[in-house]
Amino acid sequence: MSIFRNKDGKSVVLNIVKAIQDNKAYLGEVDGLIGDGDHGMNMNKGFTLFEKRFADKEFTFSKGLYELGNILFSEIGGSMGPIYGTIFMDAGEAGEKFDEIGSKELSIMLQAGMDGLCEIVEARVGDKTLMDTLTPAVEALQNEEDFLTALQMMKTAAAKGRDSTKDMAARFGRSSRLGERSKGVLDAGAVSCCIILTAMADGIIERL
């Protein structure tokens, strides 16, 4: 039953930011195959904006997620602004009351983010979106008490979910216009969501 302290969570949030920055070009490539190619650019812009404003400040894990979400929501448009903005803001809000975060607390936070997202999007598992990454990742976390094991399982589930989008036909977003032609390529949102969850897990593991 390992835990980390919410107030030590700044490095975890910055780890997520760095992962998006490192993958800017890759996300653009993935999105360019069936989307419009700007996913890496948009994500990088929002996460970097957060870094600029908050890197020198002290903040908790939950507050950091909330502020990151707020920047994405209010300054990055497209679909990703409201989608990731909602996930991070709602997850951050749900985590405010925790001093210590273990697998139960993190799963409550991510579940809140997912619930918020479900209110604004119709996509669910199987529609070739980031839901295919997020949903199984949150489930994996809920089914394991030991935090370290839970985080490893969350990473594995996220990667598996990401890979599952390859053979799906898109039903939402810009790639849905391609229908059957969207098969054979990963969904860019599912990829970025996996990058985020993996960086979050790795950042937390460092703190345990």
Added chain:
Amino acid sequence: MQRILNNPDDIVDEMLEGFLKVHSDIVEKTDNPRVVRAKKRSEDKVGVATGGGSGHKPAFIGYVGENMCDTAAVGEICSSPTAAAFLDAFRAADQGKGVACLYGNYSGDNMNVKMAVKMAKREGITVKTVVANDDVASAPKDDRGKRRGVAGEIFMWKAGGAKAALGGTLDEVTEAAQKAIDNTRSVGIGLTPCTLPAVGHPNFEIKEGTMEVGIGHHGEPGIEVSELETADKMAKRMVDIVAGDVPFQNGDEVAVLVSGLGATPVMELYVLYGEIGKLLEERGIKVYKSYVGNYFTSLEMMGATLTLMKLDEELKMLLDLPVNTMGLTQI
């Protein structure tokens, strides 16, 4: 890539700077750098707001002005404005009688508008939305709710904007805009792809000697890729697709809009219009008003869209009302 650029990341803000300087008689800045407002608005009317991604000039800010849209939220290239920008567009358009938000059917815009409407409600601003879905090629007839909004949005803004200028209530304004879009159908043909300035290479392909029939404003694929045809055959395809959907019948009166996609010379648009005109005549469809030019573009894509709106007396009256915007001026 031979472009007039500084830093590609700043292109939208730098475009806005130029636009606001040139058209200072029509539009003005607001507190939000990504929201522009019409300079002349009759007092005490229903607000008309719109918004969308950049790269479609004159859309969207080019249709802000007297008797059309009051405000427009501006997004990055091919990317929806933020919920915050839509909210500020509603605030800047509201005069206490509510706001009609007339926009195009894209997932990002839908999400951001939905959130902004919710936030506006909390502030006591009533916003009603009309979503344009005129693009025939983007979904089958029985799935019209999934269709994209393209150049037909211009007719929607014209009708809604005119109704608001004439003192219509919020319901009357949204009904007029809805009626316009319900009677409007469009189709596009793409000849070359376009490139996001910050990406630097096209992210979809239209092979030399081919054309993408039913292409969307962001290069979304349409109905089929066929061999490049002559203007008469291209026109026939377009008229068949558009007129076959509503359906437009013998004796109907229509407004026609032929828009270039950005890089096609206007000369060629007139060639296309000439062919379209003949085909409409053959069908017994009477052209009441027509527009040819770059009305709704996609960066430097080559190709054109055809939009038809079936008219009745009310739509004619709304279409005829004088308007003064960068994209459309009628005396």
